[in-house]
Amino acid sequence: MSVADESIAVAGLVNSQKLACTSHLLTRKGAEIRVRVHSIPGRDGGQALIFGDIDRFRAPLVRIHSRCLYGDALHSDDCDCGPELDQAMDMIQRADAGVLLYLEQEGRGAGLEVKAKGLRVTQTEGRNTFDAYRTLGFEPDSREFDTAARFLTEQLGLHSVSLLTNNPDKVHALQRGDITVTAVPLITEPRSHWAREYMEAKRIHRGHRLPPYSLRRIGRRMEQTCFALGVVATTAAIYWGPRELAVLAFMTLAATAVAWHPARTSVRLRLRAWRRQLAQRPRHDPTSAV
Ligand SMILES: [Zn+2]
Known part of the structure; x- marks a missing residue:
């Protein structure tokens, strides 16, 4: 070493x-x-x-x-x-x-009071946050x-x-x-x-x-469109398709909705903790029970 x-x-x-x-x-x-x-x-x-x-x-x-x-x-x-x-x-x-x-x-090193003044300048004069700090005589990021x-x-x-x-x-x-x-x-x-x-x-x-906001907006629109198409396809399958297809479409849609739901992180973390607990639990050794 x-x-x-x-x-x-x-x-x-x-x-x-x-x-x-x-x-x-x-x-x-x-x-x-x-x-x-x-x-x-x-x-x-x-x-x-x-x-x-x-x-x-x-x-x-x-x-x-x-x-x-x-x-x-x-x-x-x-x-x-x-x-x-x-x-x-x-x-x-x-x-x-x-x-x-x-x-x-706080306030990129300038404190909450300066940050509040900066927010006021941003909201009343339309300046971005860094220009607002400069207007007030502070470094944009100290x-x-x-x-x-x-x-x-x-x-x-x-x-x-x-x-x-x-x-x-x-x-x-x-x-x-x-x-x-x-x-x-x-x-x-x-x-x-x-x-x-x-x-x-x-x-x-x-x-x-x-990523630029314009790209994010396109991505979100695509997600919303895919979800809307999924709802239409599921509805059509329930009304006109065979029962198996309707069940499959419904389950796919439900899984997609769950994957996007805000509570998904909490569910995943609980499942992960539960799996970890199971893995750490001492295993029964039949040879030691003598
Ligand atoms: Zn913040």
């Missing part, structure tokens, strides 16, 4: 002991996952939540999330922060391991992610991660911190026209890896 590897192993060991007293189960969407918590000191710090056993993965899932009171806690429809966090947590729960770094960077990168390497011993993000700034910050990054995009649907414009501004002005 090299000196560098040894230092990482020691850091990991110290960290494990520190974190052990915070270990507990968290229930989310009906499924449990073990979590440990650690504060991230320094500028742009926050909280680190380490889910499950990340040592099982060469490049574990990592989400670096900037605090957004409106999106995360109030479930505002006007930005994509809440849906991105939700999707990232779904992926971490499905993998049964991952890291969430929740950084105190966050830095170097603290997060140092935490990943120095505290968790991670030098390779699957980063759940569309933001190239986060990718570059981790790469500067000597971390190999595989970017995993988070594609969410805008829930209001404000969110749509916010996401478009991030794509156009900050290079976020998001």
Whole structure:
């Protein structure tokens, strides 16, 4: 083992002991996952939540999330922060391991009051969110992610991660911190026209890896058309087709509806947790019953 590897192993060991007293189960969407918590000191710090056993993965899932009171806690429809966090947590729960770094960077580092002023400028003057910040005399984005990168390497011993993000700034910050990054995009649907414009501004002005809204709209229209055709075909099969075909068409339509239903993630996570419990249950060994 090299000196560098040894230092990482020691850091990991110290960290494990520190974190052990915070270990507990968290229930989310009906499924449990073990979590440990650690504060991230320094500028742009926050909280680190380490889910499950990340040592099982060469490049574990990592989400670096900037605090957004409106999106995360109030479930505002006007930005994509809440849906991105939700999707990232779904992926971490499905993998049964991952890291969430929740950084105190409200309003892209400028605070909630500046963010509110920016929203007012956006809504009254029609400027995008970055121009609104400039109008107010602030940097469009004053966050830095170097603290997060140092935490990943120095505290968790991670030098390779699957980063759940569309933001190239986060990718570059981790790469500067000597971390190999595989970017995993988070594609969410805008829930209001404000969110749509916010996401478009991030794509156009900050290079976020998001599909143009026009392409998303075409995709959604195609989904809706396919579903409508499925309803028509099922109805026709029930009225005029043989019974077997009608049953098959109905089951296909029902499966499609279930696959799109908002509760599908919860159902999948519960099924996954149930399968995991079954797999971990000690098997009866007939030779030991003597
Ligand atoms: Zn937000």
